[in-house]
Structures are given as C-alpha cells and as structure tokens.
Amino acid sequence: MSDAEIIPIGTSGRPGRGSGKTRPSSAARRLAPKPASRPARKPEAATRTQAPTAAPPAAAAERVDAPSTPPARPATTTSERHPLAGIPVGDWLAALQSAAMEVFGDQWERRLAELMAFWRRRLEGDYVVDEYGFDAEITERFFMAALRPIATKWFRVEVRGIENIPATGGALVVSNHSGTIPLDALMTMVAVHDNSGRFLRALGADLVFKLPVVSGLARKAGTTLACNEDAERMLAGGELVGVWPEGFKGIGKPFTERYKLQRFGRGGFVSAALRTGVPIVPLSVVGAEEIYPLVGNIPALARLLGVPYIPITPFFPLLGPLGLVPLPSKWLLEFGEPIRTDAYDAVEADDPMLVFNVTDQVRETIQQTLYTLLRQRESVFR
C-alpha cells in the first residue's frame, strides 16, 4: 500500500461524475482553467474509443466532426446504458459467480448446493428425528453453531480428559450442576460434541418439558425426560447420556455454597447404568458457579409462577435484561476416569446398598476433582 493514488478534488471543469448533466455546472466551470479546449477534446476520445464497437466507421467519422457542440459526448453514454438494454447475462453470471466465491470460497458450487439442499429439506420437512424427537441436523448446524462462540469466546471452556468418553457405545456422563440457569449443560453438550464428535443426550427435569419454547427446543436438541425408563432406553441404545443428578438443588444453591455438591437424588442414574452395564464418566465443571452469583430468592413469586426459584443476582433485577448477561468466568471441564459397571449383574441394580455406594463414589470423585481444579485455577476470570 505504498503507492497510494492521489485523487484530485473537483472535476476540472468537466460535468460532475454521475450527474448526467450535459453542461458542467457553473461552479465547475468557474473552477476550471481558462483554456476551455479540454472539455471539448475529451468527448472526442470517448467517442473514438467506443465507436468501432457500436457503429460502422463511416458513422464514427461523422461523429468526430460533431464535438464542437457539447451535447455529442453524453449522447453516446446515454445510448450505451439504455434502460431497456439491461446488463448482459454474462456479466450477471460473472458477478454472481464472484460473489458466491466470495461468500462460499473456492468450493462454492458444492457449498451452495449443500446450503440449498439443507433449506429445501428443512422447509419440506424432509428430515428424520429419532424417537426422542432429536433432530441431529438442526442441532449440529444451528444449536451447536450458535452456542460455540459462547463456549469458546465468552467462557473459554477448557476440556480435560476427553479420552475418558468412549468412542462408541453407551456411557453415562454425570456432572455437577451450577449456575442458576442450566448453561453448564448446554456448554457441556457443545464441548463434548466438539471434542469427541459424539452428541451428549441430556436428561432434563420435567419443568423443561412443561415450559413452552424450552420444551420444543429441548426435544430437538436431544434432551429427554430424566426418568429411569428413558435413561435406560437411551443407554441401551448406545447413546452418550448426560445427567445432572443435583437438579434444581444444584443450580439454585446460593453463591456461598458454591462448589459444594448437593445430594445426588436417589441414585436413579446409577441403577440405570447398572441395569445397562455402561460406564459412568464423572464430570467436574468449574466456572459455572460464578456466571450468575445467586444471592437471593423470591420464594413467593416462584411458587406463584410454579418454578423452583426466582434468582436474585447482584445484577439481575437491578440492571434488568442487562443483568441476564452471564459473567465471563473461565471454565474448566474435567472428565474423570470411567467407573465401570459391567462387572455387576443387572439384578444388582435393585440392591440399594450397592446403588448408594456407587453414587457416593461418583459424588466423591466429582467433589475431589472440583477441589483440585479450584486450586489450579488462577482466578475466576482467567
């Protein structure tokens, strides 16, 4: 960019660019140098270059004599862009082609065809969903794409121990739950998909399926109800299932209790894993506790609305919608070593002692990993 072109101001007495006037404006004429031969010479050149393509040489010769009167030059330009002449098809195609190449890159033809096919499939309903209503295409191309910047840019999610997720077959990822709004589940889904290439099928509370909009999206993204029937069905089907056994006790706990695991329910997830013989992968998430520090609750309003809690954070009701922006904490996700359950018999899933023991083992693993990660973390935001 060393040799920048110097563009002089003004039109040197010629008609203004794009003004379409045949005569230069009075201001332009006053600006122009005294010998007014230049405006007369210029149209000559213009007609001479364009004449051979447009008209036979005889006609061109006639026009060469004409320039003594100024209107001759604009006449050629107007005839050239006659409103009905339009733009040649070839130019259109070339322009579209270069635009497509600009947008889609070198493989634009293929990419454009893919995009068109995608939209056609979506608009005609020509796609398949599985029995839980999971729409892999829209999840991969829309939900994941929308959440990925939040995971990588906002929370800077760092994933450790992804090799503990089996490449194939059923497995149950058990995670701590925090953050007032279950963003940790969404981020885990993105992190698992991006790092292992598998879809994490979440088990959601029944509130998820009661709420409009959320319910429709959750099913499409592969979530199903957290009940034994569904968990066992999914695990037996060889899916990678994610569960947050703390539930609302976990995400709705006050900020003072951060990183203290709550009760792990009745251990239903363990009996589901025992019945299907799939490994349990403990997952510890650090960073999600700080996104919305929960300092208060409005239980009366929560009861009225039928939700577990109405959160008060330092910013939420105070700053209005701006308070909904999560704090940009740094997240660490560590997948622990899988706890194998295939050594047990399916009938042992009904043994409450064994179920509680395995539940405690999973809970302890997650709690200890949380402490280790917290020690390693430099600060909340870095």
Add this chain to the structure above:
Amino acid sequence: MGRVVLVTGISRDLGRRFARVAAADPSIDRVIGVDVVPPRGDIGEVSFVRADIRNPVIAKVIAKEDVDTVVHMSVIATPGTAGGRNTMKELNVLGTMQLLAACQKAESVRQLVVKSTTTVYGASPRDPAMFTEEMGPKQLPSSGYAKDVNEVEGYVRGFARRRPDVTVTTVRAANVIGPHVVSPITSYFRLPVIPRVLGFDPRLQFLHEDDLLGVLKHSVLTERAGTFNVAGDGILMLSQAIRRLSKPSVTLPRFAVGRLGSALRSARVAEFSPEQLGFLTHGRGVDTTRMRTMLGFEPRFTTAEAFADFGVSMGVPLPARPAPPRLGQHPTGEQKGTVRV
C-alpha cells in the same frame, strides 16, 4: 369347521372394511357385523345384524350364530353423529360391558380382539419418551375418550381373568391415518390453516389404516394373547408433518388452541376432541418391540409413509421418499434437478 367372527362397530368405515377383509380370508367361515345403524358402504359377504350392544340382545346373537371370535371395534373417539358425550360414554363403556357379559356367558367364544388406542397413555410433560405396554398414564384421565378407553381396557382385563380359556388380544393402535379415515386427527390436518400450540412441538406416531386392518386380522388368525402397541416405525414432529403437507400453520397459546378447538367442534368443522389438545402439546411415542417379537406383526407403512399416503389423498403432491435422507449425504446440483422432476 371354519370360524365365525363377530365384528362390532360395523357402521363405521374401518369396522366395515375390517369385516370385509376378514370375510375374504379362507379360514374364516362367516363374518357377522353388528351395529345400531346399518353400514353405509358395501359389506360384501358380511351378514349384518342390527343390534345394540348396549342391551342383552347381543348375547342371543352370539349364542345363535355360534360365534367363536369377537372383534370389538366400536369404541368411539368423538360423539360425532351419535349425539352428546353421554351417548358416547354409554356406547363405549356400557356397550363394552354388555358385550363382555354376553361373551362370558357364551361357551363358543374362544377369542376376543379389542381395538384400543394409545390414547390410554395420555399425554403429559412427565411422560417417558416411549411407552411400553406395562406403563400406564402419568395422570389418570378424568373425562372423555381417554377415560372411556381406560375403563374399557379395565373391563377387558376383568373378562380375561374370569374367562382364562379365551384368548384376549388388546391392540393399542396409534393414531390411525390414511386416505379414508375420518377422525379427530385427520380432520385436524385437513383444516386449511393448522393451529399449533405455541412453543411445543409434539412427537407424533401414525398407523396406516391398512395396517390397522392388517393387525386386527393378524391377531384373529394367530391368536396371541396380550396387549400390544401398534404403530408405524419412526416419529414425525408436528412442525415437520405440517411442512410435509405444505400447509400454513398458526401458533397460538395453549388456551387459545383449546378455545378454537371447541369452537370448531361446535361449528362441526372439525372433530376436535379435548384429549387432542394434550396430544398436540406434548405428543406421545409408543414402543412397538412387543408387536414384532410376540405378536409377530410388521406394519407395511412407517409413520412417515402413512402420513405421506394421507397427504396424497389431500391432493398434496408429496415427493417420493424412497429412503430417509441421511446426514452428510449432500445431493449435488444435478441430483437435485432429478429429484425436482
């Protein structure tokens, strides 16, 4: 000696067509159709007996004709032309009670096939993704068709206990759909603009009308006892189904859809049943493993194919979908052209 089959609810299209299919089978000697009003279409070799299953006359028919198989198809989803809700309940529940009482007395009866529906599972946000036959509804329905069906199934179970020598087959059919079916769900999809519940996208499962006739005939012939979910393979989301019909839809809050439904019902535009609102909000899926393994029945149409066949009957030129599209398979430009043709 061939078999004698008694079919109830023959005045309705599906009942009449099943009776004809059964009559065409060589192993079945006679088919007797019973209903309060005569069937409207051609019943072929089926003999029609005008009898009300709500009174004991039905016992005489069974005894006189030496019936050995009873196919109960007259549980109705909407009052329709029958009258109000009271008439509907009387037809469904009292009719079933009388029929079962008559069957219990008749020594000749050795098989009972009941056409039930997956509506017994209800539809709620706490439902599992796929219902198996052992599961029940999360909330017992308090009124309407769902309650009737629950009661009918209860009486059928009681009958099975009292007559252990009778093979009782309960067929829980998913929403039956097809070119000739007139039901709440088909009239819903026939609306020019389809109302949807805001923020919910239910999962739907369909059974093609031919498959319903097929499974009933199959159960009459194979005589397997038990309760079986019957549905086409696969799931369609409501949004997907509407797009496949290329119809406009309007999303309304749940209460507004309910209001609209009752308005349409009273205007006789569509038979919109109250249970349908729950179904169109939360959807339902049933597991059909037992249908394959124990009943040994394989539906000819998947859910998507059944729905496409229904769409064709509405004049929607649905493109042929020989194989479901797979992820990662991207048609190139030329292939797209051929598909369009």
